[in-house]
Amino acid sequence: MAAPATTTAPTTAERIRSTCARAGGAMLAIEGVEPTTCAVHHLLGDGSFAITVPVHGVVAEMAISAGAAGVQAVLEMTDYAPLPLREPVRSLVWIRGSVHAVPDGEVPALLDLIAEENPNPALLQVNSTNPADCDDRLTLVRLEVESVVAADSTGAESIGVSALLQARPDPFAAMESCWLRHMEVAHRDVIDRLADRLPPSLRRGRVRPLGLDRYGVQLRVENDEGDHDVRLAFPKPVDDVTGLSKAIRILMGCPFLNGLRARRPLP
Known part of the structure; x- marks a missing residue:
C-alpha cells in the first residue's frame, strides 16, 4: 500500500x-x-x-x-x-x-x-x-x-x-512578518543557501523571502524578466518553532542536524 x-x-x-x-x-x-x-x-x-x-x-x-x-x-x-x-x-x-x-x-x-x-x-x-x-x-x-x-x-x-x-490559520501567521524581516536583515546567508535550491534559470536576479508557513518557504525572484515565486516544501509539515528551525536547516542542506551546534541561531 x-x-x-x-x-x-x-x-x-x-x-x-x-x-x-x-x-x-x-x-x-x-x-x-x-x-x-x-x-x-x-x-x-x-x-x-x-x-x-x-x-x-x-x-x-x-x-x-x-x-x-x-x-x-x-x-x-x-x-x-x-x-x-x-x-x-x-x-x-x-x-x-x-x-x-x-x-x-x-x-x-x-x-x-x-x-x-x-x-x-x-x-x-x-x-x-x-x-x-x-x-x-x-x-x-x-x-x-x-x-x-x-x-x-x-x-x-x-x-x-x-x-x-x-480550516485554521497557519501556526506561524502572527510571527511570519517579523521572521521574514529578520531573515532578510540578519540571516542573508540562509536566503543564499535556499536560493541554491532554485533552478539555474531563476538564480539570476534578487532573491527575497516572500512567505513562511508550516509547509515550507516561499521565495520571490525579481529580475529583468519579471517576478517569479517559488515554494520550497519542507519534508513534512511542522507545528512549532523547533520543528520549523530543523526544517529550514534541512532545506539549506545544513550539516548541523546530528547534534552539532550552529554558531549562529536561525530564526
Whole structure:
C-alpha cells in the first residue's frame, strides 16, 4: 500500500484564514458608497463575519434601514508581503454577502466572543462612552457570507464557507512578518543557501523571502524578466518553532542536524 502523499502547501481555506489573521484592516465595499475601512473582521462560528464600521457612518445607517434584507457588500482583504517588493500584494480575498445590523443587546456578548480570539484594540471603540473616542466610535455589523474567492500569483479559487470554518490559520501567521524581516536583515546567508535550491534559470536576479508557513518557504525572484515565486516544501509539515528551525536547516542542506551546534541561531 502506497504511503499517503505529503502536503506541500496550505489549502486555499488555510491561506484565507491566515490572511484574516494577518490583515491589519479590510475594506467593505457597497455600491454607490465610498469603501469603508474595517479594523476588525472576525469569522464567527456560524460562518458570518463580525465587522467594525463607524457608528455614524453610511454603512451602519444602511444596515439599520435595510432590516432583515441586509445590504449587498464585498469585504476585501489584502495580504501584503512584509518586505518592500516590486509587487507587494501576495494575495487578495473577496467575501461577498449581505450586511446586517447587530441588535444592541447582542453586542456585549459578541465583543467578548471576538476578544477571546482577537483582542484587537479597536474593539474598545465599539459603543464607547469615552468622550475621547467621540469621533472614532465604531459599531458592529454582521456580514452573512454568500461566496468567498481568493486570488494570488497562481490564479483564483472559490471555496465554501464550511471549508473556511474547518480550516485554521497557519501556526506561524502572527510571527511570519517579523521572521521574514529578520531573515532578510540578519540571516542573508540562509536566503543564499535556499536560493541554491532554485533552478539555474531563476538564480539570476534578487532573491527575497516572500512567505513562511508550516509547509515550507516561499521565495520571490525579481529580475529583468519579471517576478517569479517559488515554494520550497519542507519534508513534512511542522507545528512549532523547533520543528520549523530543523526544517529550514534541512532545506539549506545544513550539516548541523546530528547534534552539532550552529554558531549562529536561525530564526
